């Protein structure tokens with residue numbers, strides 16, 4: 001990377017990182033209390049389901065601390081009771097949750113320490129202190145779930161690295177956390193992660209280890225083995241499952257007039273997705289990114305309702321579209337790239353921009369990569385390994401144009 005480019009990226013990070021959190025929730029006009037009530041009434045109370053053998057029932061679609069505040073308020077009224085990334089609220093925890101704390105399961109997401117998801121390490125003291133600080137900031141008094149964010153690099157780490165568990169046990173003794181969970185990414189073939197493995201292998205080791213109670217992982221329509229098989233096994237063994245990164249291209253489909261013209265009438269990508277996730281899979285629950293009140297109603301009104309013919313056909317069309325255009329983040333290409341490009345990371349950030357309406361977050365994350373899409377030399381070595389036969393060099397070039405800040 002040139003010095004000039006490096007400086008541009010650093011400047012970009014400094015100027016954008018500070019405003020990122022507030023921008024995520026304040027992009028649109030805040031809805032009135034009446035509009036929120038009306039949205040909640042359209043959705044109604046959400047059904048709940050057991051979260052594995054954790055002894056808890058959670059709504060089939062859970063909420064997230066990163067959502068737009070209108071969506072959060074409406075979700076509370078609809079009985080949503082599990083909050084992913086509750087620590088992201090900082091000092092802005094919704095008063096309704098603070099007032100009725102025991103009715104909500106709030107999760108703290110704890111990253112690796114002293115680096116990012118690839119380079120950071122497991123460190124008992126750093127994880128312990130992170131949770132203490134998050135509690136002080138949020139005023140939540142305790143977190144129901146302490147989540148190891150980004151997860152383990154391989155099955156050996158599950159077996160041998162117990163620093164996260166020790167931090168959890170210390171906090172649990174103090175009454176500050178209650179359940180242990182993780183979100184697991186893929187690391188197979190990642191040149192920056194020694195002996196990295198993919199999520200299904202690592203999560204199988206996690207279940208065998210018997211310490212964690214539930215997990216989040218990437219899962220959406222068109223999913224294939226081995227994640228499909230792992231989800232079925234988790235259900236059989238009573239290990240809790242919450243799908244994330246579920247909107248595989250749904251946002252861009254909605255903006256594609258030709259696609260929407262051919263979608264069966266009476267459904268939408270988000271609505272069909274919600275029905276599919278909550279009734280046609282073996283998942284316990286799922287999280288869907290919500291940017292505004294309309295999207296909340298569109299999505300959550302499908303939660304727990306069976307697929308109609310129009311939704312099933314819609315899901316088929318969505319899967320076909322996604323298979324052509326949207327990376328499933330499987331990481332199968334990673335070990336074959338001579339340039340060491342994190343193709344799945346880049347195409348994950350493309351999703352944030354294209355499907356979640358989170359262009360700023362996507363550009364901040366993209367700017368932090370040591371090798372961006374323009375490092376691709378179009379050698380084609382990765383192509384035979386992509387299960388979707390994506391034109392990876394084209395996708396990287398398009399993503400670079402979309403996400404690059406300068407230069």
Ligand code: SF4
Nearest residue numbers: 337376377379380382
């Ligand atoms: S085509 Fe690009 S992404 Fe694929 S292996 Fe070659 S350099 Fe890497």
Ligand code: SF4
Nearest residue numbers: 327328330331333386
């Ligand atoms: S580009 Fe293809 S192989 Fe690479 S992560 Fe995406 S879907 Fe998997």
